[in-house]
Amino acid sequence: xxxxxxxxRYLVKRTGEKVFLECVQDMDxxxxxxxxxxxxxxxxxxxxxxxxxxxxxxxxxxGYSVSREKKERFSLILESASTNQTSMYxxxxxxxxxxxxxxxxxxxxxxxxxxx
Amino acid sequence: KQEVTQIPAALSVPEGENLVLNxxxxxxxxxxLQWFRQDPGKGLTSLLLIQSSQREQTSxxxxxxxxxxxxxxxxxxxxxxxxxxxxxxxxxxxxxxSNYKLTFGKGTLLTVNP
Numbered sequence: 001x002x003x004x005x006x007x008x009r010y011l012v013k014r015t016g017e018k019v020f021l022e023c024v025q026d027m028d029x030x031x032x033x034x035x036x037x038x039x040x041x042x043x044x045x046x047x048x049x050x051x052x053x054x055x056x057x058x059x060x061x062x063g064y065s066v067s068r069e070k071k072e073r074f075s076l077i078l079e080s081a082s083t084n085q086t087s088m089y090x091x092x093x094x095x096x097x098x099x100x101x102x103x104x105x106x107x108x109x110x111x112x113x114x115x116x
Numbered sequence: 117k118q119e120v121t122q123i124p125a126a127l128s129v130p131e132g133e134n135l136v137l138n139x140x141x142x143x144x145x146x147x148x149l150q151w152f153r154q155d156p157g158k159g160l161t162s163l164l165l166i167q168s169s170q171r172e173q174t175s176x177x178x179x180x181x182x183x184x185x186x187x188x189x190x191x192x193x194x195x196x197x198x199x200x201x202x203x204x205x206x207x208x209x210x211x212x213x214s215n216y217k218l219t220f221g222k223g224t225l226l227t228v229n230p
């Protein structure tokens with residue numbers, strides 16, 4: 001089974017802090033994703049990485065950056081945390097596969113981040 | 117722009133009932149559609165993935181169908197159990213443009229009462 005592990009289940013930080021959220025997958029997947037999930041808004045894509053050192057902006061990248069130095073690890077960085085970044089953050093990975101269209105996304109358990 | 121809608125937003129049924137969750141999408145140019153389950157405060161668990169060329173997929177008591185031309189999918193749950201209580205989300209992967217991403221519906225909150 002695919003295992004996507006997020007380093008923290010709950011995190012409390014202060015406004016202005018630099019925050020790192022870590023995600024590790026154990027299936028050698030090329031593609032990794034960061035989402036945030038908010039009541040009434042659903043899941044929204046922040047960033048996507050299709051391979052090591054490669055990244056693309058999702059729908060809501062403002063205030064965030066990412067790092068993918070190794071294939072198994074994808075980090076989300078809040079450069080200067082603000083209260084409107086309080087949310088549930090979900091990491092996912094997907095195998096590129098030989099037919100790119102047909103691989104499912106697998107999610108971690110999420111990090112509930114509170115910015116005070 | 118692809119939009120995904122799930123109806124109803126919430127559903128409460130007695131244990132043992134068969135039920136159907138609905139998902140509709142506006143752009144039929146998709147690679148696949150995926151159904152997920154989310155327990156409170158947890159991440160998403162992948163249930164079924166239907167490729168655009170398929171009509172349905174089955175896993176245990178779950179059956180998902182896809183009608184790409186009409187932009188609809190259903191998730192059928194047979195003989196529901198209290199352990200099925202969760203939020204169910206559908207997501208589509210578009211085949212043009214930004215084809216790496218999934219577009220999610222807002223989910224159906226299912227409660228199965230003992």
